Amino acid sequence: MDIIQNFMKIFGAAVLLPIIIFIFEIILGTKPAKALRSAIYIGVGLAGLVTVLNPFFLGLMSKPITDMVVQRGIQLPYLDTGWALLAAVAYSTTIGAIIIPMGIIINVIMIGIKFTDTLILDLWNFWHWAFIGSMVYYTTGSYIYGIIAAIAIELFLLWIGDVTAPQFQKFFKLPGITIPHASAQGGIIVAIIFRWIFEKIGLTKINVNSETIRRKFGIFGDSVVIGFFVAVLIGVIAWFPEIEQLTTWSRILALGMGTGSFIYLYPKATTALLEGFAALSEKVRSLLAKHGSKRKINFGMDGALCVGNPDNITVALLTMITTVPLIFFLPGNRFLMMADLGVTPFFLAITAVAVFNGNILCAYIVNVINVAITLLFSSAMSPAFANLVTNIGTKLPDTGAAMIGADIRPLHGIFYYIGLQPVVLVASVVVILALMYARSKNPAVFWKLVGYKAESKDIDTNK
Template structure:
């Protein structure tokens, strides 16, 4: 068992930039592609993900310190610290009783659902299986039952795949990526925000408020360009964080770079993905004798960050999240580690709003408030998991949690159901 866990951890430590090219290459061969073509597809996708994660890293390294600066200036006193997804994933994988089973069971569940036509998603986003691991681990921590933990993990995966099926048209129509879906745990948790968007779009007064990049550029010309939007929003965050003039300019230009570079990296990703997607459909058509044009390839939600309205929404929600945490009754979570993941968790909301930043921010703010309540409620069990994994609590923290997975609404519902059972 220990050897299996170490093998999977070593494999996952390679990261998406290595895992995905290998998986895509093997899938290409399976679907009848020539080795050269399969290798080029895998390599192109690997290069694209290197670019995407470099841009995400640029976003994270700038937003993290800025968020800390805002928190310090406001003197916020909340005793449950948001440790962020990197620490959360480490806590999940450290639970070896569950972690050793997640990848083989996860792959088996996906295959069974494809065969039984209960999903149309071929999920190659193996790295993000850590969300399934966390689900199983937190139920195991609460119940002491490996079986209950694995059942919870499978339930979470099934929901993730069904949400990916449901949101595939958004990925295709709004993000311009036909044949792509995402079952990333953090992103699918905020999918209920789609219903909020639909409600906002029918609410008198609110429904007429429109601010997408195209509309802004139409009214403001070059100053409405996504690059300038990034510069302005980044500069505002720098001012709120108390930066000097140089710091404000630095974060502003960094956010402008994110706005420009991310769409180009996603375009490169699609160049590598389309051949494998077409081969997969041809292979399935031959084997099952029916049209399978709606089969999608499940990828990391990072591919959804290419639209400027996603980053714009996230930059506005960053200071708003801190404000919500301060004024929200019953919240004890201090947002910090996962503030830079806001672009991921609002991606479906922005897509449903067709890039309307006003509607996206309203729906996103409501979902973040719900997430903070969930993260507060689950904090005692989350903290117990962290202590079991020998994770040192941050200074001043009574408990730990996270907006990403601790505040994941699907995770919370499943955990709550098993809590009532035990």
């Protein structure tokens, strides 16, 4: 277990995943040259997305957004130091030590009994399950409850990954990919609930997306141009006290250009990744066909693949601006979101944008609600997180007079509180397994929850 974690830490996803894919393809009988090309393209795509573009953009946004918050001068007791600390803590516990092999075994079993059609390749993000399991363990004192909580969220993500797969594949143009990623699926429950509400009141009929904006506003409807101007607006708000200085305008315009570059380059990296997965998908399909199966196996990946979608960028940037006043004026909030302020709105927006098929207005409203829920969960759970890091002896960043806090997105918060009630926890696992079975028998019914209308080809491949 420690060997696996050390390999992940040393090599990183952009190197380790291509190695795993290469070995996997060779075992499946793919020609070495084809397997090598596939692995390299996957590595190039992942490096472009996870190692280059995402850190560049999120780092670009962190300074102006932090300045927007700090200038208010309001003190909140729990300080956000970023998701990386949560991941480090998650993998430092006894549950974190077994989460990767345990997660793989459960995934394979669920595929074998046809409860899921998702094979998760995104091993790094198993930390989300380990984090919730560890929080439950250190709060309740029960190792068993912690393990069951980690299993429960994995099973839920496998289920919701399958449910959202066709809509995500169609909207984000990611054939053969599912997103069983806790951050990207963090707001899915709220999105499904409000999709029903908005349809009832007719809000979904107000079709405002990047395509309609482009048609009506010409150059100002271009996603790159929109990203540029929204980023410039954020820069103006953040650095308004020094607006008369030439250096300030240099920073503002650099922020706009950097955002435009991110939006433009993101699809290029995604294309490379998908080209790499094409060989693996083809091989898996051919092997299943030889055994007389029309079943389609999708590959579970990080939500980072969806962040650069133009509609997602627009919704997330608008949400970031709205989050700043929410931090200070939301009743009950005690959490100062800082390090993840340039991250959380982008990942939470993914499900909202997909479920509303790019409707920016509906997705924005839902995303703001999910951010508000995140702030409240973070406020409620930060004391438990502080207790966890104290117990395991994790080295903490200097937070001054503030206490260490944790950015807890809706799905994480829900499963944490489920894990504190043994009866509810066991019942939730039973219910999720029942939902997985029901989806395997009639997937089209569940696809409707996220706005996808089944086509004949979809039904055929899931028989």
